[in-house]
Amino acid sequence: MEHVTEGSWESLPLRLHPRVLGALRELGFPYMTPVQVGALIITPTRELAVQIDEVLAHFTKPFPQFSQILWIGGRNPGEDVERFKEQGGNIIVATPGRLEDMFRRKAEGLDLASCVRSLDVLVLDEADRLLDMGFEASIxxxxxxxxxxxxxxxxxxxxxxxxxxxxRAGLRNPVRISVKEKGAAASCTRKTPSRLENYYMVCKADEKFNQLVHFLRNHKQEKHLIFFSTCACVEYYGKALEALVKGVTIMCIHGKMKHKRNKIFMAFRKLQSGALVCTDVMARGIDIPEVNWVLQYDPPSSASAFVHRCGRTARIGHGGSALVFLLPMEESYVNFLEINQKCPLQEMKLQKDTGDLLPKLKSMALADRAVFEKGMKAFVSYIQAYAKHECSLIFRLKDLDFASLARGFALLRMPRMPELRGKQFPGFVPADVNTDTIPFKDKIREKQRQKLLEQQKEKRENDGRKKFLKNKAWSKQKAKKEKKKKMNEKRKREEGSDIEDGDMEELLNDTRLLKKFKKGKITEEEFEKGLLASGKRTVTTADLGVPAREQDC
Known part of the structure; x- marks a missing residue:
């Protein structure tokens, strides 16, 4: 175990270049901090990559022979390729996905694999997060x-x-370096910053939003990070806070944003006060100056993420505060954090006279389909995330008060989803409105929606008409076949009956004639005439097996 302590740059056994020392003085670092790095640097988020690139620029600026380049998502990869071919990059700062993509762009004349053969240093920043976020295959x-x-x-x-x-798998002769604070803080086992004041507030799901808005209204001059569990929740509640908290700059950022994400991050860093509504994409390594409060509207999916979130304030010796909102069933999470993460929390009582803003949020949903749809998506995503919580003994989906939760999201109706199937919600009253009729406030989106509805209606009608015609044709064909079958059966019965009756009548007639002939009541000539009269061919007594009478000589 190697411990690194603070010291002056001049105390190093190998003196730094005067220009490096000049950059350090310019940045305001008179003493060594525990970590200084360079070369190929891979980091999990584009925000952290931007931040690292900015710091490196201070060191490469006095050395024009060295160049650095930033490769992150949300930018044109083709432009990145051309920039690298023109300027090169002694130091590359990149996110895993974009860096992997660059290795595969040989068709554009970029042979990055050859360029890194002389690589001296590889840095994986926030290494645990790189693996946790599913970048393992890319790494x-x-x-x-x-x-x-x-x-x-x-x-x-x-x-x-x-x-x-x-x-164990990728490093040779590994050396572990642990960084600890000096003085009283060093003897403390807590994992959160020593100057952090950590609070929790227990409130019902349908009270949480009111408490958050009231808190922000009372801290307008401060800077806040507000963490939610999902991207959809950030979209929904960000829109709600923007409308209901006047006089406070509200920004939103999450991992599914593309081109505007970098711009939002840079703009928030420059703000003196305001709130950034975000997911855990902002929980790691990000250094935003003078964040006063970290507000965790939803507890994170893991205990380690809780500590990282809190670490966005009270940085580098500054003070700061953090507050997590907990449902009554989640209160035991406080003890869990203290034992598992050495992270003690003190209770903050519910704020009074908060007012009820949920009816206003419902009105927003009724007036704009975009708000209504965002609320439904946010509710569904929250429940799905809750079901995957790492600490499932405390965060139990089956114990959630879905009615209170739906009220807290200001839903107009319950969504259809597997987790709610078969459940009853007597504590939730749906709005007396057909939600299909709620229009988009954006006229272009509403026009597109109406066009789509018309196309869907026409398709249903056409499908119904086709089905009707198909059924009708099939019914006609079936009826025709049945009718033909019945007629054939009737004809067979009639024909069979005629043949049988005719044969019987002729047989009886022939029998009577034969009896008369045998008894001598009629002559042979009269017998043959009788047979001819009944439609028989010309026959003789020999044909019937009757012996001929003796003829007169």
């Missing part, structure tokens, strides 16, 4: 392109099993 692909002889640095605030596995 493995990237490592295959890199030379085996290199220095590798894994930086992480939490040491997960995945990081330990990566250390």
């Amino acid at each position: 493995n692909t990237i490592l295959e392109f890199l030379p085996k002889q290199r220095r590798t640095g894994l930086f992480s605030a939490t040491q997960t099993q995945e990081v330990e596995s990566l250390v």
